[in-house]
Amino acid sequence: MTRVDSKFIDEIKTSESFNASACMNCGVCTAVCPMGLDILPRQLFRYVIIGVEDRVLENQETIFSCLMCKMCEQNCPAGVNITENVRTLRTYISRKVFGLLRN
Amino acid sequence: MTDRRIGVYICYCGGNISDYVEVEKVRVAISRDPGVVVAKTTMFACSDAAQEEMIEDIKTNKLDGLVVASCSPKLHLFTFRAVAERAGLNPYQYVQVNLREQDSWAHQHDKDQATEKGIRLVRAGIAKCALTEPLSTMRIKTAPRVLIIGAGVAGLRAALSLSDMGLSVFVIEKEAEIGGWVGKFGSMFPNDRKGIDLIGTLAGEAGQRDNIKIFTSSELIEKGGSIGDFSVVIQVEGKEKISLNVGTVIVATGFDSYRLTEGEFGYGLDGVITLPDFKMMLDKSNGSLAFNGRKIKDIAYIYCVGSRQPREMENPNLYCSRYCCTAAVHTSLEVGKKDKSIHQFHLYRDMRTYGKYELLYNSALNNGSVFIKYADDDFPKVERAGDKVHIKVKDLLSHGEEFDIEVDLLILVTGMIPRKNNKLADVLKLPIGMDGFFNEIHPKLRPVETVIDGVFIAGASQGPKTLAESVTSSMAAVSKSAALLMKGYVDLEPLIAKIDPERCVWCDECTKACPYGAIEKVSADGKEVARIIPSLCKGGGTCVPLCPQDAIDVEGYTDVQITAMIDSLIKEVK
Ligand SMILES: Cc1cc2nc3c(=O)[nH]c(=O)nc-3n(C[C@H](O)[C@H](O)[C@H](O)COP(=O)(O)OP(=O)(O)OC[C@H]3O[C@@H](n4cnc5c(N)ncnc54)[C@H](O)[C@@H]3O)c2cc1C
Ligand code: SF4
Ligand code: SF4
Numbered sequence: 001m002t003r004v005d006s007k008f009i010d011e012i013k014t015s016e017s018f019n020a021s022a023c024m025n026c027g028v029c030t031a032v033c034p035m036g037l038d039i040l041p042r043q044l045f046r047y048v049i050i051g052v053e054d055r056v057l058e059n060q061e062t063i064f065s066c067l068m069c070k071m072c073e074q075n076c077p078a079g080v081n082i083t084e085n086v087r088t089l090r091t092y093i094s095r096k097v098f099g100l101l102r103n
Numbered sequence: 104m105t106d107r108r109i110g111v112y113i114c115y116c117g118g119n120i121s122d123y124v125e126v127e128k129v130r131v132a133i134s135r136d137p138g139v140v141v142a143k144t145t146m147f148a149c150s151d152a153a154q155e156e157m158i159e160d161i162k163t164n165k166l167d168g169l170v171v172a173s174c175s176p177k178l179h180l181f182t183f184r185a186v187a188e189r190a191g192l193n194p195y196q197y198v199q200v201n202l203r204e205q206d207s208w209a210h211q212h213d214k215d216q217a218t219e220k221g222i223r224l225v226r227a228g229i230a231k232c233a234l235t236e237p238l239s240t241m242r243i244k245t246a247p248r249v250l251i252i253g254a255g256v257a258g259l260r261a262a263l264s265l266s267d268m269g270l271s272v273f274v275i276e277k278e279a280e281i282g283g284w285v286g287k288f289g290s291m292f293p294n295d296r297k298g299i300d301l302i303g304t305l306a307g308e309a310g311q312r313d314n315i316k317i318f319t320s321s322e323l324i325e326k327g328g329s330i331g332d333f334s335v336v337i338q339v340e341g342k343e344k345i346s347l348n349v350g351t352v353i354v355a356t357g358f359d360s361y362r363l364t365e366g367e368f369g370y371g372l373d374g375v376i377t378l379p380d381f382k383m384m385l386d387k388s389n390g391s392l393a394f395n396g397r398k399i400k401d402i403a404y405i406y407c408v409g410s411r412q413p414r415e416m417e418n419p420n421l422y423c424s425r426y427c428c429t430a431a432v433h434t435s436l437e438v439g440k441k442d443k444s445i446h447q448f449h450l451y452r453d454m455r456t457y458g459k460y461e462l463l464y465n466s467a468l469n470n471g472s473v474f475i476k477y478a479d480d481d482f483p484k485v486e487r488a489g490d491k492v493h494i495k496v497k498d499l500l501s502h503g504e505e506f507d508i509e510v511d512l513l514i515l516v517t518g519m520i521p522r523k524n525n526k527l528a529d530v531l532k533l534p535i536g537m538d539g540f541f542n543e544i545h546p547k548l549r550p551v552e553t554v555i556d557g558v559f560i561a562g563a564s565q566g567p568k569t570l571a572e573s574v575t576s577s578m579a580a581v582s583k584s585a586a587l588l589m590k591g592y593v594d595l596e597p598l599i600a601k602i603d604p605e606r607c608v609w610c611d612e613c614t615k616a617c618p619y620g621a622i623e624k625v626s627a628d629g630k631e632v633a634r635i636i637p638s639l640c641k642g643g644g645t646c647v648p649l650c651p652q653d654a655i656d657v658e659g660y661t662d663v664q665i666t667a668m669i670d671s672l673i674k675e676v677k
Contacts, residue, residue, distance in 0.1 A: 001495065004508040006401050006446040013471065021468045025500045046501050049473055051446075 002052045009051040011092070018088040020045035022078040029072035029082060037062050041072060041082045048089070056089065057097065063089050107233045110141035110166045112157060113225065114148035114173035116203055123207040125218040129172070132222045132676065138233045140164050148173045154186050161190035168192075168232040172200035172225045193237035195597065195659065200228035219676050227668040234664045238597040241637055245331035245588050246350040247271060252323055252527065255283020256298075256570055257562025257577040258355035259305040262315050264581045270588055271314045273347055275321040275337050281306060283357050284379070285570060289386030292433040292463060293571075301570075318345075326352075326530050329638035330557030331593045351557045351584040354533065354541060355577060356524055358563040361409025361420070361517035368405055368515050369485025374492045375513045378404075378427065382434055391442055394512050399445060401510040402438065403494050404431050405483055406451040410518030413480065422538050424518030424567040429460040431516045432467045439470050447472045448508050450483050450496050476500055485513060519567040531558055532620065540566045551580040554641075555619075559583055598659040599640035600647065606654035607632040613646035613655060622646065 012018050020041070029041050039062055047055040056063075066086050073082040094100040113130050115121035126144050134142040141160050145153045148171050160166065169192060171183050176199040184194035202221055210217035249265050251258045254276035262272045280286065281302070288298035309315045318339050325336035331350050338344050360379045363370035370377075374394060376384075385392070392399040406428060412419035428451070435447045449472055456464040468474065476499040477483055483496040491509045498504055521539035528535060534554055536542040541560045544552045551559045559580035562573035587593055600621075602613075609631040614622045621639035624631055633654075644657045656662055 002504060002506050004448075004506050009446060009471075009473075010444075021471075043501065046498070050448075050475065050498065050501070050506060051473070052506065 002055060004051045005053050006051050008053040008056075009049075012048055012088065017081075018048065018085050020049055020080050020085055023049075023080050024078050026077060028075050028077060029080075032071045032075050034069060034071060035065055035067055037065060040066060041080070041085065044089075045080075045085060048085075057093070060093055060097070063093065105138040105233045107138040107168050108140045108164060108166045109138045109168035109170060109229060109232050110157065110160050110164065111139055111143070111170045111225065111229060112148050112153070112172070113142075113144045114171065114202070115144065115146045116174060116207075117147060120173070120202050120207040123211050123214055123217050124202060124221040125214065126221075128218050129221045129225055133225050133229060136226060136229050138168065139229060140166060149179055149182055154182075157183075157186050158190040161187070161192050166190075166192065167196060168235060169197045170200060170225065170228045170232050171197070172202045172221070172228065174203040175201050193235075193239075195238035196232065196235040198228045198232040198235065200224050222676050223672045223674070226671040226674065230667040230671040231664045234661070234667055235659075238658055240594040240597055243329075243331045243593050243595065243638060245591060245593055246333075246348050247588050247591075248273065248347070248349045249584050249588070250275070250323075250333070250335055250347065250349040250352045251355060252352065253277075253283065253355040253357055253562070253564065254281035254317060254319075255355060255357045255562060255573075256285040256302065256305070257357070257564075257573040258283075258353070259302070259309060260574045261353055261355060261561060261577040261581050262309055262317075263305065263312070264578060265585060266309075266312045266314045268585050268589065269314070270585065272316070273337075273349065274309075274315065274317045275323060276317065276319045277322055277356075279320050281317060281319060287379075288382055290433075290437055291570060292429055292460065298570075323527060323530055329636075330595075331587065332638075333557065350588040351559065352531070353577070353580045353584060354527070354531065354558065354560045354564055355562045355573075355580075356522055356527065356564045358519040358540075358567065359522045361424075361520050363408065363515065363517070368408055368483070369487070369492065369494075369513060370515060372485065372487045372492065374487065374490075374511060375485065375515065377408075377515050377517045378431060378434065379517070381512075381514045382430075385434065385437060385441070388441065392438070392445065397490060397511060399442075399511045401446045401448070401508075402435075402512050402514065403448040403450060403492075403508055403510045404435070404514045404516055405485075405494070406431060406449065406516045408515040408517045409520065411452065411479075420518065420520065420538070422518075422567065423455060425455070425457075426567055426569050427516045427518055428455045429457075429463060429569070431514070432456055432460075432463045432472075434514075435467050435472050436463065436470065439467075439472075448494075448510065449474045450477055450494065451475070452477060452479060475506070478503070519563060522564070531555065533558065533560070536566075538566065540564065551576055551583055556641075557587070595638060596642065597637075598657065599637055599642040600635045600644065600655055600657050602633050602635055603654045603656070604628070604632045604634075606652045607650075608652055608654075609633060610651060612649045612651065616645045616649045618643070618645065 068083050113126050130142050130144050169187050187194045187197040206221050248271040251274045254274050262274050265272045285298040286302040291298050320340045321337050324338045328334045333349050336346050365371040369375045410424040477496050483494050492513045494508045534542045541564050543550050561577035561580040604627045619639050621636050622633050625634040647655045
């Protein structure tokens with residue numbers, strides 16, 4: 001069971017740069033990913049939208065493996081800013097987990 | 104043999120018939136049938152020239168019967184009845200044979216057989232025609248007054264439109280207040296207009312009209328008479344009885360919101376409420392939202408509560424209530440306007456914000472509402488822990504992963520159900536559909552008419568509808584009523600049952616069979632017999648086979664006519 005934490009939604013939301021609400025879960029992104037990151041981006045974004053921080057943190061490896069090649073973004077029929085979203089998540093983890101950035 | 108003088112016209116229908124039926128052959132075959140004086144073929148029987156020719160023939164040959172073998176009577180029955188009338192022939196001595204839908208279109212693979220069938224069909228038409236008698240329609244004077252039952256948005260809007268056309272309107276409302284559901288709501292979709300204001304405007308306008316009379320706390324208790332001339336009795340505030348004479352009745356009694364049983368989706372727990380209750384609470388609140396003194400930070404909605412229920416349930420509501428997805432999404436936007444920081448989780452099965460209402464869904468999505476799709480057979484589970492409500496839901500878009508959402512308030516998005524109105528349905532004898540709402544004759548072709556002539560239905564009493572849809576259907580009922588009443592009279596078809604008082608022994612079998620209550624007991628020549636009430640009989644003929652005395656016939660379809668038709672159908676063709 002995964003607990004939803006609405007504070008997490010706020011923290012990500014305040015960054016303003018994360019936006020995946022247009023995602024319709026079609027899976028085109030996963031299909032074209034040269035790294036074969038099968039949780040990225042749709043499943044991961046779903047965790048962010050619903051607000052389950054634990055699951056996002058469990059997937060740090062994946063988040064940092066992304067090549068930022070924008071292959072997925074080019075192909076996304078819903079126009080989701082996939083790479084910008086991944087960047088937001090990296091910033092979040094850098095700050096929250098590694099304490100690298102100040103607010 | 105017969106001494107009738109019948110004219111027969113067989114139509115090519117521009118090839119529609121003649122491509123598959125040898126029309127000339129048919130003509131030759133029937134031209135010597137008993138009673139046939141004129142037998143012709145024609146390219147288009149419905150054309151002006153052909154109609155003129157028929158009129159000419161009827162007059163010069165003193166015809167007393169007319170048969171046109173052409174397309175469906177649905178299309179041209181009235182065209183050719185009018186031809187007969189213009190030629191001075193009784194329109195009920197006209198018989199239409201359907202050579203198109205029943206013959207050429209059905210047997211395109213076999214011209215010989217189609218031609219043979221064509222001969223038989225026309226022959227049967229001629230045999231029937233030879234037994235026709237002149238009949239006349241019944242003309243009933245209509246009362247220029249309408250009774251509207253239910254003063255919700257549908258009923259009130261109908262009242263104003265009828266009044267605009269100069270008709271008098273009586274509106275009866277069961278509750279002490281008028282306005283129905285809309286009168287209880289603030290901002291509504293699609294344009295955020297307040298329901299209370301809308302009803303205020305309608306009521307204010309109605310109050311100024313001399314020809315609208317509204318009775319609150321009132322009910323219909325009796326209905327007599329028939330289309331154009333009903334006599335009704337209403338009871339006001341459980342006491343005073345008022346008799347009225349009206350031409351038509353519009354039933355706009357609306358709907359009820361689904362009633363949950365204790366424990367269903369957590370109903371009964373502190374912090375679990377229905378959408379209608381939440382909407383009224385939201386409308387009253389100013390600024391921040393609180394429930395039982397606690398500030399609200401997180402809200403969840405569960406959709407399809409009481410709608411689209413599983414088949415295996417006892418008496419399930421299988422239909423989609425149509426309004427609720429949009430109403431819940433709109434409500435969440437209203438919440439956002441009051442307090443942007445509130446998190447909102449929408450647990451849905453399918454999002455059905457159809458048409459332009461999808462824009463509302465998009466706004467909700469972009470304003471931070473989270474949408475989680477649950478499966479048809481795996482409903483969210485609700486329990487209370489501390490001062491929070493916990494909802495466990497499996498999100499189909501996360502491969503069925505289960506999430507635990509903790510909220511301050513859970514809103515159950517309840518669907519529409521039929522309002523309990525047994526007494527009314529009884530008094531009006533209104534048919535009720537499988538879903539429990541009042542039934543129209545046909546949702547596309549006759550969307551507000553009922554099997555009771557002159558009684559129309561409108562608004563959410565017919566089934567789940569939004570405000571705009573309710574008003575649209577009430578306008579349809581208005582135009583039906585007005586078209587009838589502004590003419591001042593209505594002509595009723597004489598093709599109805601008749602009882603032979605000689606044979607009738609009043610055994611009462613027929614009265615029990617008639618779904619329209621069109622048979623009554625009368626005394627004739629010292630004995631009790633059944634009598635048809637012409638304005639109520641629809642000529643359905645349910646009574647005919649039940650009469651042990653063979654005392655009932657339906658005009659236009661009498662026993663002798665049908666027997667004659669069967670005899671001709673089975674006659675040797677070659
Ligand atoms: C929570 C909620 C939110 C909604 N939000 C929206 C929205 O934002 N936009 C929108 O378009 N629609 C909305 N709707 C739908 C809207 O309320 C209906 O479309 C509308 O109320 C239908 O009007 P009506 O006149 O047919 O029925 P009702 O409003 O039900 O009115 C029927 C009236 O008939 C009376 N009556 C019933 N039986 C009798 C009887 N035997 N004799 C005399 N009187 C009788 C009732 O007392 C009532 O006053 C919402 C509905 C709900 C429940
Ligand atoms: S391609 Fe775009 S819309 Fe499709 S799943 Fe990926 S992010 Fe979502
Ligand atoms: S409108 Fe939406 S909530 Fe209502 S029954 Fe239909 S799908 Fe369910």
